[in-house]
Amino acid sequence: MDEPETPAAASRLTPQVKRGLLAGGVVVAVIALVAGVALSGGDDKDDEKAVPRSTTTTTAKPAAVTTTTQPASGPVAPLTGLRLTDLATATRPALAVKIDNLDARSETAVPQRGLPKADIVIEEIVEGNITRLVAIFQSQSPGQVGPVRSARTTDIHLLPQLGRVLLAWSGGNGGVTAAVKASPAIIDVGANAAGGSYARDRSRKAPHNLYVQANDLWNRAPADTPAPGPLFSYRPDGGAMPASAKPAQGVDLTWGGGGASSPVGWRWDPKLKLFLRSQNGRPHLDQDGTRLSAQNVVVLVTPYGQSPADTRSPEALTVGGGEAFVFTNGAVVHGRWDRPAEDKPAALIDDAGAPIQLTPGQTWIELPRAGGATTVS
DSSP, X not given: OOOOOOHHHHHTSOHHHHHHHHHTTOOOOOOOOOHHHHHHTSOOGGGGSOOOEEOOOOOOOOOEEOOOOOOSSSOBOTTTOOBXXXXXXXXXXXXXXXXXXXXXXXXXXXXXXXXXXXXXXEEEEOGGGOXXXXXXXXXXXXXXXXXXXXXXXXXXXXXXXXXXXXXXXXOOOHHHHHHHHXXXXXXXXXXXXXXXXXXXXXXXXXXXXXXXXXXXXXGGSOTTOOOOOOSSEEOOTTOOOOTTOEEOOEEEEOOSXXXXXXXXXXXXXXXXXXXXXXXXXXXXXXXXXXXXXXXEEEEEOOOXXXXXXXXXXXXXXXXXXXXXXXXXXXXXXXXXXXXXXTTSOOEEEETTSOBOEEOXXXXXXXXXXXXXXXXXX
């Protein structure tokens, strides 16, 4: 039986994706969210599939922070605004990897691997008010990345702003899988399409143990696949902050509550000139011990609806507009975001009507609901 779509949900889907969802044969049922679903983050059909096992060794060491340097000349990476020495890297397509972020006392996917080398990381809400990450790589080669998890219909609407994008994911229910395959913007390099690049780490508990050798995946892109366009504009070297900027220590984020929902904090470090990330009141570290950090934290207050592929799954409504808080260079700029179409990035406009420019470097995009972001002055 096909899932009936509400008019609002159907209007947000392209014709190709609508056909994909119908082909998935999704059955709509209003199901109580049980604890097991909340902890796993929903309907990850991939988790029982046979994947080769490997062992990852983690060496304990003091937390470090990755800082950014750039050459004096060279091409500019579209997703960071930083100069590069390698033209081939600057012109390759974007690779998006769906990364597990469950961080509950009884079950966790933390620490992850590979996030410090992402150009952009998007944090979205899934079932049980857990968040899942979309790490977008283009200017750096990250090596092993994970734990990799399943896609959601939110991703179908987010990813086209990157042009044609490679998607590394572990699977999903029939509706989501059909929608991914039907999207003209997505090149499927998931575990089912590129299984030789994925392996499970037997030292960690399934389903939070699937990793991908991300560098392998660019070879699977068609030869004419272009690089993404910029999602943001950047201040030039020495460029002044706008008059609308106000000093800020950072931002606290909540996702709606629940036993597995993990609050996040970002705090400005004036010596490192970075915002440092914490989760559940602890420094958020990558698996190699690196503290997660960013030059920019872009908070886009986002409405959520119900996914047409699963009644339990929220879907971020990322086409439209809303309130924005842009944390950059130790300050916050308040304004709004406006995204007219799926194949366009959101324009960031401050309260004075001027475009908001970011600091060149890594950016995290946070998608909380209204009331989920609190500026720390």
